[in-house]
Amino acid sequence: MKCFYDPSQDAVGLCRSCLRAVSQEHLVDLGKGLACKGRCETDVSKIIMSMETYHQSIESNRRSTAKLENALKVQTKVGYGNSVLACVLGAMFVIAGKASSEIAFMFYLGLALFVYGTWRAMWITAYRKAAASD
Template sequence: MRCFQHPEVEAVGTCKSCNKGVCRECAVDVGNGIACRNRCEERVKAVNDLVDRNLVMYAKVEQVYSRNAIIGVLAGSAIVVFAIVYFRSHRAASFFFLLLGAICFLWAGFMYSSGK
């Protein structure tokens, strides 16, 4: 492969932004990749920063889903207990609360499985 700007020179790599071949004179090491000097440096730095932030957010997502699953189980349990206590005097209404509790448990299961 040849350098895009200097076709007579062999390329030492490709730009992480534009994917063009770059020689030693044109290449700039921006940390996690090579960029075209004075053309693609800022964009490659921005892409590297974006990837780093996404890795951090990805690690936090599982915690958020797990926390939501716990909240769903607690809410579902409270609603089911309320329905059982309420069942003695209002049979028809308690079925609504049992259904609502079941929905909370399903939501908790969905949250838990989404975080894995």
């Protein structure tokens, strides 16, 4: 391949901005890319900066995703704990409501708590299975 600016010379690389073949005399090496001397240096610098910014944002997204996954694991454990608490309190209220006719409303309150705790535990289990399959 010959140099775009001097066809008598062999090209040593491509400009990262205009993609022209350039020889050693007509190029500037910017570290992460070659540029046409005096023509594409600022464009290639901007391209390199945008690529570095892109890679930094990808790494930041990976860290954020890891933190989110950890938070979801903690939330799931807390959710199971709340479900168990609701079921235990519900069972206690059902027993107390059955034992005394004066506080019969506790039976219904306990029943509602128990049903909620059971539903919540089933929902968390289904959510974990769905998250694991993704």
